[in-house]
Amino acid sequence: MKMIKHITALQIFICVLLLSFSGRSQEHPSLILTKEGVQKIRAELGNVPIFDATLEKVKAEVDAEIALGIETPIPKDYSGGYTHSRHKLNFLILQKAGVLYQILDDEKYAIYIKDMLFQYEAMYKDLPVHPQTRSYARGKLFWQCLNDSNWLVYVSQAYDCVYDYLSKKERKQLEKNLFRPFADFISIENPQFYNRVHNHSTWGNAAVGMIGLVMDDDELIQRALYGIEDDGLPIGAKDNDGGFIKIEGQEVGFLANVDEPFSPDGYYTEGPYYQRYAMYPFLIFAEALHNVKPEQKIFEHKDSVLLKSVDVLINLSDADGEFFPLNDAQKGMSYKSREVVTALDIAYHYGGHNPQLLSIAEEQGQVLLDDSGLAVAIGIRDGKAEKFQKKSINLTDGANGEQGGVGILRYGNEDMTLVFKYAAQGLSHGHYDKLSFSLYEKGTEILQDYGLARFVNIEQKGGGNYLKENKTWAKQTIAHNALVQNETSHFGGKYEVGSKHHSDLYFFDTSNPEVQVVSAKEKNAYPGTEMQRTMALIKADGFEKPFLLDILKVVSTTENQYDLPFYFKGQVMKTNFDFINPKSLETLGSDHGYQHLWLEGKGQPKENNAKLSWLENGHFYTLTTVSDKGDELNFVRIGANDPEFNLRRDAGLIIRRKNTQNTTFVSVVESHGQYSPVSEFSVNANSAISKIELMVETKEYTAVVIETKSNGNQLMLVLANEDKQPNKEHILKIKNKEYRWTGPYQFINVNKK
Template sequence: MNKIVTLIISLTLITSNYVNAQTHPCLTLTKKGIKEIKANLGKTPLYDKSFAEVKKVVDAEILKEIDVPIPKELAGGYSHEVHRKNYNTMEKAGLLYQITGDEKYAKYVKNILHKYADLYPTLGLHPAKNSYSRGKLFWQCLNDANWLVSVAQAYDCVYDYLGKSDRARIEKDLFVPFVNFLSIETPQFFNRIHNHSTWGCAGVGMIGLVMNNEDFVKRALYGTMDQTITADQHDNDGGLIKHPGQEKAGFLAQIDGLFSPDGLYSEGAYYHRYGAYPFLIFAASLQNTKPELKIFQYRDSLLIKSVYSLLDQTTSTGEFYPLNDAQKGMSIYNSSLISAVDIAYHFGKRDPSLLTIAALQNEVVLDESGMAVAKNIKNKIPLPNKSIIYKDGIDGKGGAIGILRSKSDLNLVFKSGTHGMGHGHFDQMSYSFYKNGKEVVQDYGMARFVNIEQKAGGVYLPENNTFAKQTIAHNTLVINQKTQYGGDSDEADKYSPKLNYYNFSNPEVQYISSRDSNAYQGVFQNRTLVLVDSKEFKNPFVLDVFNVNSETENTYDLPLYFMGHLMSISTKVTIPNQMQKLGKSDGYQHIWKEGDAKANEGNTNFSWLGDGVFYTYITATTGSDSILLGRSGASDPNFNLRRDPMFIVRKKTTGPTTFASVLEAHGSYSPVTEKAINSYSDISAVEVLVSNKDYTIIKLKTKENKNWLVALANQNEEKQHAIKVEGKDLSWNGPFKLLKF
């Protein structure tokens, strides 16, 4: 008898990977959660609204004939879009089945799963050869993983509805080979430290949880690093397949390798938004099925922290700052962010400030996290309009991203962190500037039209590498018309600027400073940005002090990508008779030279009108400096680039030099009244009084002949400082001081 029991136990252990012992649903929905949802349906307006909208879409879709086409096209093409619609509909139909109990939704999921089980064994690699890791249903494994994340949730919801024979057939012909393809057969996709792999791990892990297949779950959590990966192989996005020295893979390694301790995501907010969904949806699934892992407590609750870091990187209109590869216009209203907010609220500390975001989104997901938000939405509290610093790097020592905000809805965004891996841009110590949620000084973002078939199937365009990533495409210093780190992403990933200091305690005068000596060999750079929104001045402004030092002679270009129409410039501009390019490489080949001028001795002023507001840029120049006006779009036969204007200050010098400028927002213009109000700046002059290794002293003069000094300590920032300036004694404590003079 004991031998029989032992044999039964052994067989049970051997087959436990394939015999599901869990109750269903078990991922983002649970039996308890369904009970809670049903009890509150019709009583929670936000949930009810979201439920009605999803139900309307799905009810219309499931009346159509099921279409599971043979994969052919890139993103934006017919087969791609149909398969994408199918997995979205399956996921929602599964949720509706659990909420309503109506079998028509389960029947739809069952029928379409069988269709995919018919198709999948017949497929080889996708015919399009544009990806480093071709999928089967889609042109890249990434989209196959997207499909699996959604379909795992659908399968979980209809698991008990399906018969044993249905499940056996679907798992054998569809899910098992699907998982093996993503994880075992394409390790270059699955074992990366990258948002692609996050999706792969989430899909494999979630279907593993539904099937109670521990092998699949372990692959998801820890990767399959025993599989061969070609070192230093790059993908079509420019990212490394396997980073030098990488020893770990899988979901936990993704959390370890992609976030700083503050929750800042290395690839930038745009890709964080994309990766947030698989990170959080898989974490929620693990919390519901394997609470002993305490996944939401991992690394000091890092996944919850990451949601706050993502939300903080938005304008007052909810759009993300387009740092690194990023499509402009992406916002908190994206479905990934709706899910992220709901999950962070439900599994976090029930922070009522997150409810304010949810109220703006005006939508929740149809699982228990969405119900938790909807039930408590009345408890929302206002969001703080605060400046914030996010330390970068997996150890928090990779510089930082600084976001300075003021009472006039000014946002100054300073990028001084890590490069950002394959999606990073060579734009260290660059800034962008916003007023009322609108771009004033822009970051270009990426050269890509996502899911638009006419633009190369929606993939990255060649100009993303040749222009959008180059240093000249950003508001930071370019030396000798060359890109930082020689345009080498692997080299750039080794370094980051060092944060000198910052202080946001006084909302009227905020500042941040960092330095770098790696982006250009033999050149030291130090940039300090000051955001002033004070009653002491008529208008708010940004002071930019950029110190640079080299023992060799260099040409320095400092571009400003302004958004609006040029009003005036204080020097005579020569317009070329023929269209000319600014250079031959490093992004300069994509810039049309629209004009050049000799800079003024003292100051050169430039003003423009954008979104009904006037802006004036006043920069300290000498008669030997040059001014260039340019516009992107040269060497662009397919019109892949926007035609954006820029203003460039060029200095050619040896030794230390300082760029000092003020960008002032002032006045308004209404096309209705046709009145221009306060169309001229109040600050009339910017002068560098002192610039050496110890101190930089800048003098600001207003039209009312009031003088102000900005004193910066370049070394030993915390000590007491004393210096004589224009015959007067000046003293202050700390790294920075703004005072009347």
């Protein structure tokens, strides 16, 4: 600790020297707002509806806070508690007040900022680390450095806005007692927080960089971009989420945090929920860098991945704009969040004015009060907005795009959307759910991914932090629509192991919108067992809507028990199999998440197909699955061993196949019909499928036939399991008929009339 302090003092000295000899005189504001931009904004005021409306709202909010007076309480609480919420509100309001000062040129905002900054300055000098001890990197204002970094990212902007308003002496006092020690605390004094590839560090890097840009402190800017050179951290240490702190040979700093977690496609390895969270520091610091250090060409970095990632983020949402809850993710978070408002406006302004982004901005209903927000507001005003076209899209994972990915298949106007995950671990927020999926109809979950077990910022629920059920339930394989072998999670639920592996794409083809297919393989989740899952979104005659075909092929060197869950949302309508309801409820197992499942019903298939229908949000759904005689069909309910009611009581059906070496699960999920409790009309309440059959299952080939009730049509999907070359010709004899095709799959309407 002493050594670190020593380095800090030395660095400050060097920095002061550098500043003294710097000939350049920097304008203010220069980060997010610019002198020129402010002039332009003032000129347009009253003439850009969405900008004007945002300004009015922000002004009302800030004026109300100014009227209430300034409060900077002694830090005490976890997330959601009073002191936490107050300091959080303070930094949000400071940033807004800075913007208002610049745009409206009303001194009261500058006074408010100045007064609050000096209150912080007076407090910070002697402030000890935060009294709450749960974090691996405790902050001072907040319980973790992460939130202190949030504070500095926002407050740097406020400082930039009043920089010229303050006297040189005032600035010196603030920088010496508040900003510089603040930046040092979250970086040099907490390298375990600062010097990582992690969304936490992104915030830390951006915070140090933002204040460095305002102070024109090149040492801080370099530290932001490239991290701390000698952090003295041991290799392999972990944080309190179980994530690695230091990995041998890994680059750190802001640029590394762009390079590493983003794939070349712009997919962020932690998933969209955390991408959304990280987007703010990524984009806001990028914008500031662009304005102050254009020579850095940050928006062009890694083939413009930051701009690309905004497009990806929007594509990772359902029809209501809510993000798919891949890995740790709180449901309900959407592209309407303030972080995405920021990211989107910046991406629009610096990314070539894509008119489709404007329709999302319209949904957001607000813009940034800066140059980029103005550009968006003008674009909308001038009628340039176009509907954002969400696509079927395959997103690679990994810094080089070589660590699996996520495949999204969409039909029509998000009428049905498949989210198929064959990605890498996703750092410490990753779940053990190789080849898992979720399915949506518009914004309604048909088959859900549970998401995280946490109530973010709700103090009553474990201080608003991760609950222990996140680890014991939400991360486990059985919590997902993914295959579980022998009641054990993928990689044994071991982060160290999971982090070494990823699934591999076999193929992804959406060239035919009526038959879109993605297929991937996983060979490491269970040593000795290989899984291949192929999912197809198909719209065919005899079906009212598209359906999902799910073919999961398992090949193992040993006999195992396989569990394949389907977490359907809604009310059970009908099954074609019998089941018994236990007189008392027991858990399905004792570990790896099974301890959280009550066994609500135990059934066996009566026929070669098992069927379950349910009703959700006015639509009927049916799962039809090819069943073996020995299969168990278990109805489960989440919520066992949940002493604080942290989990939702959602349902699932788990297909259990015991004492089996190689097997293939074949299932179809249909959406059909509708029901309204107002008209009380029930329409098309039954499945359109009379039969599904696995016709061929060899090492080389898989063939599945779906027969429709209405016209007896047979729809067949044939897969070449080992050769995916697009030009490879395949010949396969099925029931004395020869089928020929090229490429990894073929969809055939056998009895097409």
